[in-house]
Amino acid sequence: MKKQSIVLGVAPTKRSFLSMEEAKRQKDKFMAVIRSIHPDVVTIVDIDDICENGILYETAKIPAVVDKFKAAKIDALFTPHCDFGEEQCAAGVAAAMKVPTLMWGARDERPNTDESRGRDTQCGMFACTKVMKRFGVQYSYIWNCETESEDFKNGFDRFIRVVSVVKTVKNLRIAKFGARPVPFMSVMANEADLATRFGITTIPISPNAIAARADKIVEEKDPRYEEYLADIKSRMDTSAMMEQQVARAAAVKLAVQDLMVENNCGAAAMECWSATSILGVPICMTLGEMADEGMPISCETDINGAVTLAMLHAVTLGKESEFLADLTIRHPQNDNAELLWHCGPFPYSLKDPASKARLVGGQERFELKKGDITLCRFDDIDGKYYLFGGEGRAVDGPETNGTYVWFEADNWKRWEEKLMFGPYIHHVGGIYGNYKPVLREAARYLGMIFDDADEQGVYSL
Known part of the structure; x- marks a missing residue:
């Protein structure tokens, strides 16, 4: 029986002035999880060679990311938020690719304090999805949850299956x-x-x-x-x-x-x-x-x-x-x-x-x-x-x-x-x-x- 093949572009995003160290920590966590889900079916195309730590936050890098994804002929796009994110970057790539797009960001562990600022991940995703709508991007969403949770694993699994159905119908x-x-x-x-x-x-x-x-x-x-x-x-x-x-x-x-x-x-x-x-x-x-x-x-x-x-x-x-x-x-x-x-x-x-x-x-x-x-x-x-x-x-x-x-x-x-x-x-x-x-x-x-x-x-x- 011939198995499906899905090429997934992954473009994590962060807010420019928020901690890069924390953003990378989040990225390393979720990349490890998604690489373990259907590795025989999903080929992941990252942007590690284009953006610092493989995280998109500079608008000037959007064309290079889009060019790489188009060359790889991705079937779908994942734009995980490492923190609040940059909506113009996430939506800019998604609007250019016009493929099924997945939105998600890990649940913040704590609120802001006088000593330190948190990631405000959910807040940024509300902003980003409004821009996605304006750009005509059709997207899926896994609700704000921990990276290690079954909600995230099941949501990612379902998205890959959705992409498989869409790809099959459009090429049938x-x-x-x-x-x-x-x-x-x-x-x-x-x-x-x-x-x-x-x-x-x-x-x-x-x-x-x-x-x-x-x-x-x-x-x-x-x-x-x-x-x-x-x-x-x-x-x-x-x-x-x-x-x-x-x-x-x-x-x-x-x-x-x-x-x-x-x-x-x-x-x-x-x-x-x-x-x-x-x-x-x-x-x-x-x-x-x-x-x-x-x-x-x-x-x-x-x-x-x-x-x-x-x-x-x-x-x-x-x-x-x-x-x-x-x-x-x-x-x-x-x-x-x-x-x-x-x-x-x-x-x-x-x-x-x-x-x-x-x-x-x-x-x-x-x-x-x-x-x-x-x-x-x-x-x-x-x-x-x-x-x-x-x-x-x-x-x-x-x-x-x-x-x-x-x-x-x-x-x-x-x-x-x-x-x-x-x-x-x-x-x-x-x-x-x-x-x-x-x-x-x-x-x-x-x-x-x-x-x-x-x-x-x-x-x-």
């Missing part, structure tokens, strides 16, 4: 495998507007291209083919299928993977069941397997569903798999639980260890694991884009076929009303973990309306 290429199934008007999307508004590009690829590539993989005895076929059989019970069907499913998955890589696509939307006659086998297993490759694919040519999956994948910094589910039925006994189901495209990595994986007719069959789950749905109506999001948990429920998980919310009635009255369909994306704050903040940067599942919308009768 979606492989569109076929047309939407005729009955599914609900999955229609405005591809031209997605390109104009977000920079999302769709790349049409015929299901016939998948079939032809699968034939080639088999005919040319691609060395990956036999290895992957053996891998499938080692993980799933394939006894309900003929050998040639299992083999075809393996070849189709490799074909889809190759076509996505060749077209530089990070996600896809698949015609699926209506293209089975072309592909020679249901595509369901491929969708689940591709999620575990870091290239999620939505069912039924759901373009907005593909965007949803790409956002969820980015939330985890490319380290975990996501799934696209139908909202199907309410739990027979639990009024706050809903069955998240699809005919067999969920990623194997999310399988409950106690659930036996089977492959039946090219479709996977197993239950997902227990744990906290974040659900969301990107969708649009009348030129407005929405991101519905909320958190819940996987719970016990009746066994069924396909791939599934029973999802419990705090108040399913409120969720159901939101989904019914909003511009959404029967598809939602799911990821394990609690990521609603990240999605909410990413939606703000992307100009989407965040539709919070925890807030009451239009009531049902």
Whole structure:
């Protein structure tokens, strides 16, 4: 699975006449913390070679800092305040870069005294954010807290994930495998507007291209083919299928993977069941397997569903798999639980260890694991884009076929009303973990309306 890569510019600031020694002490503390958070994902670009002790307080240094950050092609900017700071410096760099910007400063230990002056960090940040607003800078904020606190660590972690989502959406290429199934008007999307508004590009690829590539993989005895076929059989019970069907499913998955890589696509939307006659086998297993490759694919040519999956994948910094589910039925006994189901495209990595994986007719069959789950749905109506999001948990429920998980919310009635009255369909994306704050903040940067599942919308009768 391909992990995300984030380049972060860090430009600490201090007030010119306040203590440099104290400012450096603060800088050394927070730099040690942020360098320890996702070092495999985040590349930090500092200004140690430009400013004294790597702290910006002279306006004359702004152009050099901006030039370095532009040369490094930073994805985001962090402007920590070592004390009151210089708002013209912090805002000047942020306004020039036009990337997601993080504001924060450490909590002062004490107030001013007659003998010595403190840092007045919070005071300076109030001033700085006003200037940021005037300069049109869109920024995030971690509330005034100690450097060593969990609030700071969690806030920085969330900001990196927000940047990952924003970067992913603005560079997203979606492989569109076929047309939407005729009955599914609900999955229609405005591809031209997605390109104009977000920079999302769709790349049409015929299901016939998948079939032809699968034939080639088999005919040319691609060395990956036999290895992957053996891998499938080692993980799933394939006894309900003929050998040639299992083999075809393996070849189709490799074909889809190759076509996505060749077209530089990070996600896809698949015609699926209506293209089975072309592909020679249901595509369901491929969708689940591709999620575990870091290239999620939505069912039924759901373009907005593909965007949803790409956002969820980015939330985890490319380290975990996501799934696209139908909202199907309410739990027979639990009024706050809903069955998240699809005919067999969920990623194997999310399988409950106690659930036996089977492959039946090219479709996977197993239950997902227990744990906290974040659900969301990107969708649009009348030129407005929405991101519905909320958190819940996987719970016990009746066994069924396909791939599934029973999802419990705090108040399913409120969720159901939101989904019914909003511009959404029967598809939602799911990821394990609690990521609603990240999605909410990413939606703000992307100009989407965040539709919070925890807030009451239009009531049902």
